[in-house]
Amino acid sequence: MAEFVFFVLALVTIVGALGTVISRNAYASALWMVAAFLGVSGLFIMLNAPFIAMLQIIVYAGAIAVLIIFVMMLMDRRVLNNKERFNPQYLWGVVLGVGLLADLSALAFKFRINLSHIGENLTLNGSNTKMIGDVLFKRYLFPFEITAIILLIALIGAVVLTRKDINT
Amino acid sequence: MIVYYMIVAVLLFAIGATGVMIRRNFIIVLMSLEIMLNGAGMLLIIMAYYLGNISGQVMFIFVAAVAASETAIGLAIAVMMYKRKGSLDINNFSMLKK
Amino acid sequence: MLEWLSAGIDIVLVAVIFLLVLGLARYLAPKQHNPFKSQVYECGIFPVAEISQFNIRFFVIAIMFTLFDIEALFMYPWALDFKELGTLGVVEMFIFLFLVFLGWIYAYKKGALEWQ
Numbered sequence: 001m002a003e004f005v006f007f008v009l010a011l012v013t014i015v016g017a018l019g020t021v022i023s024r025n026a027y028a029s030a031l032w033m034v035a036a037f038l039g040v041s042g043l044f045i046m047l048n049a050p051f052i053a054m055l056q057i058i059v060y061a062g063a064i065a066v067l068i069i070f071v072m073m074l075m076d077r078r079v080l081n082n083k084e085r086f087n088p089q090y091l092w093g094v095v096l097g098v099g100l101l102a103d104l105s106a107l108a109f110k111f112r113i114n115l116s117h118i119g120e121n122l123t124l125n126g127s128n129t130k131m132i133g134d135v136l137f138k139r140y141l142f143p144f145e146i147t148a149i150i151l152l153i154a155l156i157g158a159v160v161l162t163r164k165d166i167n168t
Numbered sequence: 169m170i171v172y173y174m175i176v177a178v179l180l181f182a183i184g185a186t187g188v189m190i191r192r193n194f195i196i197v198l199m200s201l202e203i204m205l206n207g208a209g210m211l212l213i214i215m216a217y218y219l220g221n222i223s224g225q226v227m228f229i230f231v232a233a234v235a236a237s238e239t240a241i242g243l244a245i246a247v248m249m250y251k252r253k254g255s256l257d258i259n260n261f262s263m264l265k266k
Numbered sequence: 267m268l269e270w271l272s273a274g275i276d277i278v279l280v281a282v283i284f285l286l287v288l289g290l291a292r293y294l295a296p297k298q299h300n301p302f303k304s305q306v307y308e309c310g311i312f313p314v315a316e317i318s319q320f321n322i323r324f325f326v327i328a329i330m331f332t333l334f335d336i337e338a339l340f341m342y343p344w345a346l347d348f349k350e351l352g353t354l355g356v357v358e359m360f361i362f363l364f365l366v367f368l369g370w371i372y373a374y375k376k377g378a379l380e381w382q
Contacts, residue, residue: 001270003169010176017180017203021187026196033199036180040206043176047217052225055339056206059232063332064202064239070328071243072195075250082192082257090190097186101178108174122217128225133343136226137351137358144340144358147233148365151333154237155369158329159378161244165251165322229339236336240329247325 006046013039026080030069037061048122051129173214180207194249194256198242205235326378330370337366 016036023029037060044053072080087093124131136144180203187200209231216224246256253260344351344359351358373379 001267005270006169006172010172013176014179014183017183020196020199020203021183021191026193029196029199033203036203037206040180040210043173043210044213047173047213049213049216049225049228051342052213052228055229055232059236059336059339060202060206063335064236067239067243067328067332068195068199071246071325074247074322074325075256079250079254079256080193080195084192086190087192087259093186093189096189097182100185101182104178104182105175108171108178111171111174120220122220122222127346129343130346131222132225132229133347134350135222136229136340136343137347137355139223140226140230141358143230145361145365147230147340148337148362150234150237151336151366152369154240155330155333155366156372158240158244159326159373159376161241161248162322162325163376163378165248232339233336236332240332243325244329247322251322 002046006043009039009042009046011039012036013043024081024085026072027069030065030072033068034061034065037065048124049128050124051127051132170214170218174211177207177210177214180204180210182207192257192259194246194258194261195243197258198239198246201242202235202239205231205238209235323381326373330373333366333369337363 013036016032016034016039019032020029020036023032037056041053041056041061044050044056184200184202184204184207187203188197191197191200209228212224212227212231214224216222216228249261250256340362341359344355348355
């Protein structure tokens with residue numbers, strides 16, 4: 001049963017990702033992207049990460065996808081859905097992409113780690129959110145504060161970049 | 169079983185990279201970047217599960233924060249270029265040339 | 267097998283309700299398309315360009331929403347671990363909140379949130 005659920009979720013993810021890249025209409029592309037994110041979120045639940053799955057829905061399918069669609073709605077439809085979808089040298093892009101895929105899948109098939117001296121697969125005892133909190137606020141304290149600075153810089157950068165163009 | 173999850177993550181990354189290389193529309197390039205980041209983050213979750221170490225999931229939270237910041241800046245650039253050039257084609261954005 | 271049952275019922279129910287509502291709307295809604303109806307309303311003359319429904323000023327607010335969404339996300343594990351972390355946890359989180367809040371102060375000072 002788990003295999004069947006995995007297969008359906010993987011299919012949703014891959015078809016969503018392909019739809020994002022291929023789709024002619026930019027709005028349709030954004031919705032395909034949401035489908036891919038929802039599929040990935042389902043896979044995260046299968047991998048014993050329910051909090052991350054909810055994070056995926058809240059941040060990616062919620063905030064980021066809505067922000068992208070919102071920006072599209074500010075723009076002229078004819079500019080957004082240009083006739084020419086692909087770069088002139090798109091064939092080389094596809095070749096490079098397939099090469100990357102072959103290379104990385106070869107790595108994935110070769111991947112072996114001897115589990116005997118590392119431990120078991122991740123099991124959830126208690127709340128996944130609490131487990132993350134235990135590690136996040138003790139071991140990864142400094143990266144956590146750095147994240148605040150990244151968010152600060154992103155906010156300042158967005159204001160600086162758009163201020164002149166918004167006020168004209 | 170774990171290798172199939174890894175194949176899905178690799179496929180996401182490769183499809184996203186192809187999208188970055190072939191699409192003209194700047195916003196769709198940003199979306200493909202988002203998919204690439206998601207594929208990389210999914211590998212973190214897979215390894216967290218496989219090795220029984222929760223740190224991978226913590227790393228994914230940092231990846232999500234960076235992804236949101238990157239989208240915010242990218243879309244700010246898109247809005248700016250749209251206002252100045254009236255176009256979203258990345259081939260029109262090569263102002264540093266010449 | 268049984269542990270998937272509730273999720274399966276949920277998905278089937280969602281799909282059925284979704285298709286039912288869409289089908290009902292398609293069946294019941296009046297269909298009278300014509301090119302003038304879907305045009306931008308102008309008083310007699312033909313429109314020369316499409317207008318966007320939203321003012322571009324909302325963009326900064328949308329970006330701030332996304333970044334503060336991420337900020338709120340870090341507070342879920344913190345809230346569950348509140349007791350064990352003690353005073354140090356509160357200090358850590360308030361440093362984090364202060365750093366992100368600086369961005370809001372900057373946007374406010376630069377007038378990015380004002381309508382002129």
